[in-house]
Amino acid sequence: MPNKSFVSRLIAIACVVVLVPSLAGGASSGPDFSSSEERRAWVLTTFLKDIEARWRFHNVPAADGRFLYDLVRETKRQRALEFGSANGYSAIWIGLGLEENGGRLDTVEIDPGRSKLCEKNVGQAGLESVVNCINGDALKVSKTLDGKYDFFFIDLGVVEVFSFLESVESKLSDDAIILLHNIGFEGSYKKTLDYARQRGWAVEKGRPSDGHGYGFFVVRKHLHAWDSSPAMLSVLEAKLRKGANGKISTKCIDLTADEISGEKFDLVYSSMALHHVRDTERLLGKLYRLLVPGGCIALVDLDVEDGSFHGDNPGVHHHGFQRDEIERQLTTVGFRSIGQRTAYCFEKPDESGITKKYSLFLMTGYVAAEGRLGEFDVPVSGTDDLSSSSA
């Protein structure tokens, strides 16, 4: 630990030698355990703490290691890549999370001695079938990697990380999480942030770091835009040709009639489409079956209005909705943790020029699942406006 006194560090190292002789060198496997649960508990309570006590390789702080573990586990990552293994401390945290998901990590280290040490520590932690240690320059190794990764962690010390991120971009899945640790060096922070924003990635800044720079992570998502009207889709497609970098794809589909199979999604949202659907409960049942366990639905539509919003527009089956009724339908088809709030209030003139007030609700619901992020999200609730009362 950086702030431990020299004496307490010496004691910690002495204890390591007594309690875990193999850490001092020699055998590459840890003590014998009767179960993998016992081994994992030992790694978390003893082995990682021993490495922390020696903290020689600018390892991530323990809080960041725990964050990596939680993130990998809770977002069900399957295939991770790390640049900058050092002695394998962060790789072990990531590996423990992946082990629970049946996933794998490739970790790359340029220094041969450190890479060997990483391999040894990974072996001690019993993670040799989860973590693959690669010795080499990450920029060169990235050209040899096959397949797609859904998690990418860069922790390279005092280097410009931008080129490393660029070298791996084509190997990242659409829903990859990219986590950059301590990128305050060599102008990396601004350059990387600008790059991420240009690509429309969701950027989250300011994870705890050890004071040498910044950390932030980026979640990349792909959006599927579905509509039953070819004309509406062609308007969207014209806009997409000007940007969006392949992150949005379109499909012409009548959700009330066509069978939907195969694809599963994390989030389904619909804005101002529900009042055009006659049998909303049937549609909500179909949308429920499109979601993965823990997935979320978000619906924005009109509160009950007097029919003036669309005038005599054909294809309008509901003059807004009673929120209780939509909540009942969501519950009936299986959604849980339903929440609702007013999303927007506005005024507009009706066909005869009389100004009318309208409001939109936002309603959310989740597909139940053990251990998925969605379950821990606080449902949207309350009736407070997200906007001013007139637009």
Ligand SMILES: C[S@@+](CC[C@H](N)C(=O)[O-])C[C@H]1O[C@@H](n2cnc3c(N)ncnc32)[C@H](O)[C@@H]1O
């Ligand atoms: C801050 S340490 C990594 C600490 C590690 N992630 C942890 O928390 O346990 C940075 C490591 O990146 C390695 N490194 C620097 N440039 C590299 C490159 N081009 N390719 C691979 N590794 C590199 C360094 O040798 C060093 O071991």
